[in-house]
Amino acid sequence: MNPTAKTGLKLVGVAVMMASLSFAAVPFYDWFCRVTGFGGTTSVAEAAPDTILDQTIQIRFDGSTSGGMAWNFKPVQRTMTVRIGENALAFYEAHNPTDRVIAGTASYNVTPDAAGGYFAKIACFCFTEQVLQPGETVQMPVSFFVDPEIVKDREGKFVKEITLSYTFYETSLSEEQAALAAPPAGIVN
Numbered sequence: 789m790n791p792t793a794k795t796g797l798k799l800v801g802v803a804v805m806m807a808s809l810s811f812a813a814v815p816f817y818d819w820f821c822r823v824t825g826f827g828g829t830t831s832v833a834e835a836a837p838d839t840i841l842d843q844t845i846q847i848r849f850d851g852s853t854s855g856g857m858a859w860n861f862k863p864v865q866r867t868m869t870v871r872i873g874e875n876a877l878a879f880y881e882a883h884n885p886t887d888r889v890i891a892g893t894a895s896y897n898v899t900p901d902a903a904g905g906y907f908a909k910i911a912c913f914c915f916t917e918q919v920l921q922p923g924e925t926v927q928m929p930v931s932f933f934v935d936p937e938i939v940k941d942r943e944g945k946f947v948k949e950i951t952l953s954y955t956f957y958e959t960s961l962s963e964e965q966a967a968l969a970a971p972p973a974g975i976v977n
Contacts, residue, residue: 832908832909832910832915833908833909833910833933834910835875835910836873836874836875836910836933837873837933837935837936839873839936840871840872840873840874840936841871841872841873841936841939842871843871843872843939844869844870844871844872845869845870845872845934845938845947845948845949845950846867846868846869846948846949846950847867847868847869847870847876847878847932847934847949847950847951847952848866848867848949848950848951848952849863849865849866849867849868849878849880849951849952850863850951850952850953850954851863851880851953851954851955851956852953852954852955852956853955853956853957854955854956854957854958856958857890857892857956857957857958858884858885858886858890858958859882859883859884859885859890859892859920859956860881860882860883860885861880861881861882861883861954861956862880862881863878863879863880863881864878864879864880864881864927865878865879870933870934872934872935872936872938872939873933873934873935873936874933875910875931875932875933876931876932876933877929877930877931878929878930878932878952879927879928879929879930880913880927880928880930880954881925881926881927881928882918882920882925882926882928882956883920883924883925883926884920884921884922884923884924884925885923886922887922887923888922889919889920889921889922889961890919890920890958891917891918891919891958891959891960891961891962892917892918892919892920892956892957892958892959893914893917893918893956893957893959894913894914894918894954894955894956894957895914895954895955895957896912896914896952896953896954896955897953898950898951898952898953899950899951899953900947900950902941902943902944902946902947903934903938903944903947903950905935905944906934906935906937906938906941906944907932907934907935907950907952908932908933908934908935909930909931909932910931910932910933911929911930911931912929912930912931912932913928913929913930914930914954917959918956919961930952932952934950
């Protein structure tokens with residue numbers, strides 16, 4: 789094999805390896821964020837801890853929609869003061885002002901980033917897709933706690949306020965949902 793062909797083959801190999809790594813980067817980054825709380829990624833828990841501290845922390849709630857999402861979406865309560873380790877329950881409200889069925893999925897994060905690994909959700913509307921009928925308004929719960937370990941973290945111990953933010957994005961209706969949303973045959977909207 790001549791040197792030019794060897795170099796070309798090596799370059800193709802490098803390109804294939806780089807493409808493979810780029811596809812692996814997204815799931816790896818998602819895993820890394822969930823494990824470390826990096827970038828404000830929250831954790832998921834089955835239950836609140838047994839330890840509840842006398843120390844409190846203020847939780848702020850924020851809600852928005854992405855461009856093109858027709859829902860009105862907001863927190864029911866803007867702030868809440870909770871004891872660290874205490875299981876708390878907050879609600880967000882979504883309203884579909886349109887005349888069509890809309891499905892949506894919420895992405896979320898917390899700020900400051902130092903709190904991400906210590907803010908844990910037990911149950912949340914963000915874990916599943918939400919479907920609202922035309923004109924429907926719903927209140928959606930999120931059950932959460934702030935892990936007592938935050939007070940031992942070199943950055944986390946200075947956190948006095950956490951903001952939990954959600955953004956709703958419109959998602960495609962499944963075939964089953966679309967069939968249920970379609971008007972009966974012969975009826976024109």
